[in-house]
Amino acid sequence: MEIPYTVHARQDTGLYNAKLGIWLFLASEVMLFGALFSTYILLRVGAAPGTWPHGLLNVPIGTLNTIVLITSSITVVMAWASLKMNQFSRFKLFQAFTIMLAMTFVIIKSFEYHDKFTHYEVILNDGKVVDGHLVEKTQEHVVIHPAAKHGQHAAEVKIETSQIKKMENYGPWHNTYLAIYFTLTALHALHVIGGALVIAYLWGPGSQMWKTDPERFTNRIEVSGLFWHFVDLVWIFLFPVLYLL
Amino acid sequence: MKNDQHSHHEISLVVRRYLFVFGALLVGTIVTVLASFIPFGIVAVNVAVALFIATVKAFLVAGYFMHLISEKKMIYGILVATVFFFAGLMFLTVWAMRPASIVHIKNVP
DSSP, X not given: OOOTTSSSOOTTTOOOHHHHHHHHHHHHHHHHHHHHHHHHHHHHHHXXXXXXXXXXXXXXXXXXXXXXXXXXXXXXXXXXXXXXXXOHHHHHHHHHHHHHHHHHHHXXXXXXXXXXXXXXXXXXXXXOEEEEEEEXXXXXXXXXXXXXXXXXXXXXXXXXXXXXXXXEESSTTSOHHHHHHHHHXXXXXXXXXXXXXXXXXXXXXXXXXXXXXXXXHHHHHHHHHHHHHHHHHXXXXXXXXIIIO | OOOOSSOHHHHHHHHHHHHHHHHHHHHHHHHXXXXXXXXXXXXXXXXXXXXXXXXXXXXXXXXXXXXGGGOOHHHHHHHHHHHXXXXXXXXXHHHHTSGGGOOOGGGOO
């Protein structure tokens, strides 16, 4: 038995199955990210005055990633428009760019994560705090490269292990801000990876359908594109909230 | 038969619109970053400006890239329900932030 409305729209709804399905799915995604955004707002407003960290994230890198994701959104719609104009080779070119941009986003994000996991706050026995990136760690000592202040590079600091009271990196366990930052951005990055895998499948083996059922294939590209734009849309709010405010 | 329900001319016009939206999104991103460095005096103003620009950008993505400005009624119905529940969620959040209900962790004995 053939499944109806995989290509042409139902008369009463004006939609084909996959389009209705993706919009229902996106509605559930709005609630998922909405719950996390409301969590962020509660934590942000509930923090005691002056305790919410600022300047922990690299704004130029965040801006670059925003531009990467926005550019991937235009390549997705251009790929869909290419199919509408029966230009399959252009579709392949645009979606190849989309996949590369998705990978670029994830790579940049992983560099940001790596920076946080190698950034340490070291509390010494005398109460002093050394804050910077870990250069070397042995059983006897650690070497920290403190962050540059006012454009001036600080020299590396060698600390004996016996002098250290507490040492912790800037992972999600470090403070509430980093906990919600990692939760939101990691969930978003998983969406980027998931979306990129679907787009890559439709670019590679899945594109065989263009030869047999071009309209259905074009619908699939539209649906994967809708998910991709949603991922872009979430980032449009995540960027100012986490990086700038 | 390949996709022929849209004429080339029609699609070219849509593509031109996509490129315009893309430019607007890039400008919006730069404006967001620049606005965050302007000391408005009150943090709430900075937050409002950033969220306003983000909302305009979101409207452009949803409206044009996701074709929401010319969608079917069924999609609008789904979105109205989503907005209703999302607004409810945010209302509960704001309601929970009444000064009387906020207890700073620092002040807990």
